[in-house]
Amino acid sequence: MTFNKEQFIIDIYAVTRLIPVGRVTSYGAIARSLEQSRRVRMVGWAMNQSPEDVPAHRVVNRNGLLTGRQFFGGTRMQDLLQSEGLEVEKNKVKNFKKVFWDPLEDMEVE
Numbered sequence: 001m002t003f004n005k006e007q008f009i010i011d012i013y014a015v016t017r018l019i020p021v022g023r024v025t026s027y028g029a030i031a032r033s034l035e036q037s038r039r040v041r042m043v044g045w046a047m048n049q050s051p052e053d054v055p056a057h058r059v060v061n062r063n064g065l066l067t068g069r070q071f072f073g074g075t076r077m078q079d080l081l082q083s084e085g086l087e088v089e090k091n092k093v094k095n096f097k098k099v100f101w102d103p104l105e106d107m108e109v110e
Helices: 005-017 027-033 040-048 076-083
Strands: none
Touching (some): 027 040
């Protein structure tokens, strides 16, 4: 079975749209949920290119750092997260483990 980049990006956006308001997930968690754990960087790339209806601001690195913030401009990523009730300090989500959303736990696996 060959890897389909276009479908993978569509799937990344579908998973990202499932992230509940006030929660965050990581690039790696999205990749793992799509059985592509070695394509974490591609998830990051997709977030940087995402359409407006994809809540890319809810995707952070595995430690809760807002590594994608430069693509939002200024403090927009932080502002969006804080508007959803999350606390951010020094470009890092506070209580990361508590607010972390694992797609594998919440998605139906076929």
